[in-house]
Amino acid sequence: MSETPETEFLVDGKPVFDDEGNRITSKNGYKKYQQKKEKEAKKAQHKAEKGGGEQPKAEESSAAAPSGPVTYTGDEPAELFGDLVMVQSNQATKRSFVHTSQLDSSFIGKEVWVRARVHNTRAKGNNCFIVLRQSGSTVQGALFKTETISKEMIKFAGALSRETIVDVKGLVVKAEVKSCTQNDVELSVLRLYVVSKADVGLPLQIDDAGRSETEIVESEKKAAAGEVEGAYVRVGVDIRLDNRVIDMRVPAQNAIFRISSAVCHYFRTALLEKGFVEIHTPKMIAGASEGGAEVFRLKYMEGTRFEQPACLAQSPQLYKQMAIMGDLERVFEVGPVFRAESSHTGRHLTEFTGLDFEMEIKESYSEALDITDHFMVRIFEGIRKNFAKELQIISQQYPFEPLKYRADGPNLRLKYPEGIALLRADGVTNEDGTPLDDFQDLSTPQEKRMGAIVREKYGTDFWVLERFPMAVRPFYTMPCADDARYSNSYDVYIRGQEIMSGAQRVHDAVLLKAQCEAKGVEPSQLTAYVDSFRYGAAPHAGGGVGLERVVMLYLGLDNVRKTSMFPRDPARLTP
Numbered sequence: 001m002s003e004t005p006e007t008e009f010l011v012d013g014k015p016v017f018d019d020e021g022n023r024i025t026s027k028n029g030y031k032k033y034q035q036k037k038e039k040e041a042k043k044a045q046h047k048a049e050k051g052g053g054e055q056p057k058a059e060e061s062s063a064a065a066p067s068g069p070v071t072y073t074g075d076e077p078a079e080l081f082g083d084l085v086m087v088q089s090n091q092a093t094k095r096s097f098v099h100t101s102q103l104d105s106s107f108i109g110k111e112v113w114v115r116a117r118v119h120n121t122r123a124k125g126n127n128c129f130i131v132l133r134q135s136g137s138t139v140q141g142a143l144f145k146t147e148t149i150s151k152e153m154i155k156f157a158g159a160l161s162r163e164t165i166v167d168v169k170g171l172v173v174k175a176e177v178k179s180c181t182q183n184d185v186e187l188s189v190l191r192l193y194v195v196s197k198a199d200v201g202l203p204l205q206i207d208d209a210g211r212s213e214t215e216i217v218e219s220e221k222k223a224a225a226g227e228v229e230g231a232y233v234r235v236g237v238d239i240r241l242d243n244r245v246i247d248m249r250v251p252a253q254n255a256i257f258r259i260s261s262a263v264c265h266y267f268r269t270a271l272l273e274k275g276f277v278e279i280h281t282p283k284m285i286a287g288a289s290e291g292g293a294e295v296f297r298l299k300y301m302e303g304t305r306f307e308q309p310a311c312l313a314q315s316p317q318l319y320k321q322m323a324i325m326g327d328l329e330r331v332f333e334v335g336p337v338f339r340a341e342s343s344h345t346g347r348h349l350t351e352f353t354g355l356d357f358e359m360e361i362k363e364s365y366s367e368a369l370d371i372t373d374h375f376m377v378r379i380f381e382g383i384r385k386n387f388a389k390e391l392q393i394i395s396q397q398y399p400f401e402p403l404k405y406r407a408d409g410p411n412l413r414l415k416y417p418e419g420i421a422l423l424r425a426d427g428v429t430n431e432d433g434t435p436l437d438d439f440q441d442l443s444t445p446q447e448k449r450m451g452a453i454v455r456e457k458y459g460t461d462f463w464v465l466e467r468f469p470m471a472v473r474p475f476y477t478m479p480c481a482d483d484a485r486y487s488n489s490y491d492v493y494i495r496g497q498e499i500m501s502g503a504q505r506v507h508d509a510v511l512l513k514a515q516c517e518a519k520g521v522e523p524s525q526l527t528a529y530v531d532s533f534r535y536g537a538a539p540h541a542g543g544g545v546g547l548e549r550v551v552m553l554y555l556g557l558d559n560v561r562k563t564s565m566f567p568r569d570p571a572r573l574t575p
Contacts, residue, residue, distance in 0.1 A: 038127050038144045040175070070193055081153045081192040084167065100134035103182045107172040114139070114168045114187065115195065117249070119206065123158025130157055130189070131180060132168060133206075136251035136393050139182040140175070141168055141189045153192065162206070163198035163246070167191075203243045208233040210250045212397045237561060244566060244575060252397035255390035256563055259383060260551050264334055266382040267355050267545075270375035276330040276357065281319035283336060284310050287525030294339045296350075312338035315544055317476065318529045320358035321505055324540045325532045332357040337544075344570050346559040347444075347497065349548060351568040358505075358542030365478075365488045365504035368541035369464060372492060372502065373409050376462065376545075380405055383554070391555075400556030403494065404455065405462035412454065412463035416486065419465050422453050439469040439485060444497070451496015466490035475519035476512065478504040492543070494553035502543020509533040 024030045066082035073091050098112045116132035116139075123129075126145035131138050143154050160166065170187030177183050216232050223231035240247040247253055268278070284300065286308070300310035316333050323331045337354040357375075361367045380403060383391070394400075405411060414422075420436055428449055429435055442450070454463055470479050470487045480486040489503030506512045509530055516523045516530070523530055551563040561567040566575060 034124060034127060037129070037142060040142075040173075072193065076191070080148070080150075080190070081156050083194045083197065087195065099137070100132060100139050100182065101137035103139050103172060103185055103187075105174065105184050108174050108185060109172065111169060111171050111190065112187075114170070116166065116168070118160045118162055118164045118166060118198075120162060121158050121160055123154060126151065126154065128154045128157045130160070130168075132166070132187070133249075136254050136390075137182060138180040139185065139187060140177045140180050141170055141187040143189045143192075149189070157189070157192055160194070161198045161200045163202060163249070164194055165196040165198075167193045167195055202246060204235050204239055204246055205233070206246070206250055209235045209240060209247060210252060210397055212399070214399075237559070241561065241567065241572065242575070248565070250397075252394045253562070255393040256551065256555065256557075257565060258390050259387060259394070259555065260547060260563060260565075262383050262387055263379050263547060263550055263554075264353075264355070266379040267375055268332075268334065270378040271330075271332045271357060271371075274330065274371060274374065276332045276359070277323075277328050279316075279320070279323050279328070279331045279333050280335065281313070281316040281323075281333060283313045283338070285313050285318075286310060287522065294341055296338050296340050314339055315354060316356050317474075317544070318526065320356060320542060321476070321540065322529060322532045324358055324360060325535075325537055329538075330357075330359040334547075337546075342570055346561070347549065347552070349560055349564060349567055349569055352549070352560075352564065353547035355545040355547055355550075356542065357544075358540060360538045361504065361541050362539075365490070365502075365541040368502060368504075368543065369413065369466070369490060370410070372464075372500070372543060373411050376492070377405065377407060377409055377411070379550070380462070380554070381407055394555055398555065398557055398562075403461050403554055405460055412458050412460050413490075414454075414463065414465050416465060416467045416469065419450055422457075423450055426453055439471060441469075441472040447493065447498060448496040451493055454493075454496075461495045462493070464490050464492050473503065475515045475521050476503075476505050477515075478506050488541070490543070492545070494550065495556065497549070497553055499550050499553060500543050500545040502541065504539065504541040507533055507537035507539055509537075 024033060066079040069085045070077050070079045070082040071085050072093060074093060076093075095113045097115055098107070100114055100116055103112070103114075114132060114134070116134040119131040119133040119138055121128060121130050128143045130141040130143070132141055143149050143157050145151055145154060168187060168189055169191035170189045172185050173188050174184065175186040177186055180186075211232055216234055219228065219232040222228045248257065272278075284298075295314055296312040298310050298312070300306070300308050315337055316335065320331055320333065333354070333356045335354060335356075336351055338351050339349075341348045341350050357368075357371065359368055359371065384402075417438060419442075420438060423446060424436055426449065428446060430440075431443065431445075436446075450465075451461070455461055466489065467480060467486045468489045468491070470477065470485055473487045473489050478488045480488055487503060489501070491498045492500035492502070506515060512530055512533060513523050516526065548560050548563040548567075551557075552560045555563075557563065561569070
């Protein structure tokens with residue numbers, strides 16, 4: 001415990017707060033706070049014992065330090081605390097555990113079991129406070145020396161290392177603990193057992209990795225001005241990714257992956273409702289599925305008589321189309337996509353999760369755009385309505401503006417020449433200062449600027465740009481009937497960044513072969529694909545969404561690595 005020459009009061013080098021979240025600024029104030037908590041806990045303990053709560057008898061339980069691991073396979077053990085023997089599927093205790101997130105005032109007066117991680121501990125004299133964390137939810141546990149809670153038990157609790165997993169039996173009592181997510185209750189601890197002990201000296205601290213940029217910058221300013229002893233630790237991207245298992249425990253990061261799961265769920269359910277069939281396609285193929293240089297090449301069955309060149313699939317594109325030729329009519333897939341992407345940026349990965357769909361069309365690729373509008377709005381609305389808690393947790397560390405879109409559809413669709421015209425009217429040029437060409441591809445800064453213009457003019461963050469120049473689209477894209485320089489293709493954008501490419505596909509074998517050759521793709525490597533269009537091919541269209549990029553842009557994040565559990569980029573192949 002220390003005090004700076006000014007008014008800064010610290011405990012173990014850190015600021016402390018009362019249950020209402022107010023900063024304790026003096027040694028005397030901290031002493032009064034501890035005395036208050038001790039009285040409250042003793043009162044709750046007395047009430048529990050008087051009301052028939054747990055009343056350990058001398059012959060049944062022991063408040064002394066256990067001599068070895070505690071065995072808990074049936075009835076409650078004599079020891080009130082200690083290290084449990086290893087869980088090896090040999091327990092039959094019939095305990096009913098409550099998830100930390102469920103604890104609220106409705107549990108007051110009840111005894112519950114909780115299995116959670118030790119987020120932090122504060123022990124002094126005859127009392128100890130433990131913050132227990134389960135996923136992103138936290139609750140405070142309190143121990144005060146009584147006839148049943150021994151000094152040894154309090155020392156045991158105070159010595160628990162952070163991230164240790166414990167089983168806690170406690171009486172739920174009314175409290176105001178604004179530093180925890182469960183802020184109207186706390187646990188008066190009755191039993192405390194270690195399930196799995198964490199090593200001391202974590203490679204990163206959850207609190208450090210969970211602070212917002214604003215908090216860090218503010219602390220750096222105060223440290224520079226000499227107002228505090230030191231600034232908050234800034235946890236770098238590589239430290240997080242090298243220790244991703246721990247980083248995933250950070251509440252915001254944990255919530256991000258739950259949002260990611262929701263995106264896949266709503267994508268699936270929206271398409272199943274529309275009669276789509278889920279398929280699973282090969283990821284090792286003989287030729288590049290998209291053409292170009294961004295392909296991982298390998299030797300298939302190297303060193304055997306079966307050896308031949310192969311690639312990792314850049315998309316399920318060819319097989320989605322073949323499934324349509326097989327009369328599945330409407331298909332989708334959720335699976336890995338591989339791109340030998342050399343760009344080491346905040347929006348590119350070499351492996352990501354693709355949400356792909358393909359469907360027969362009767363007259364126009366706009367039918368596929370209607371489906372896209374359907375499942376994307378379902379994703380947006382599903383998250384907004386059902387994941388408010390996760391969104392709040394994420395926004396506390398990574399503040400973002402809610403996504404603007406038309407929930408009742410249809411969402412904005414612009415022709416490619418219209419998009420170019422918007423940029424020209426805004427004075428946008430190419431990086432070298434040359435004017436924009438009608439048939440050029442757009443750079444990332446140009447796309448972002450177009451997104452800002454669209455938001456200002458049309459009031460939306462979600463929109464479509466269609467009829468791209470044929471020169472910038474893959475070989476299987478259908479040219480426009482009225483102008484072959486353009487194609488029946490489209491990109492879908494969120495906050496000015498592309499999250500999906502799609503198009504009507506070529507379903508004529510002769511035209512497809514010609515476009516393969518024109519795009520530098522060897523037709524002989526795609527014989528089965530090209531031949532599938534020789535036996536009657538239905539007109540069809542589809543597209544593919546990058547899961548990680550959708551989550552990144554929906555949440556307004558700055559780096560796609562925050563939405564990829566174990567990201568792969570040009571420099572990272574582990575963990």
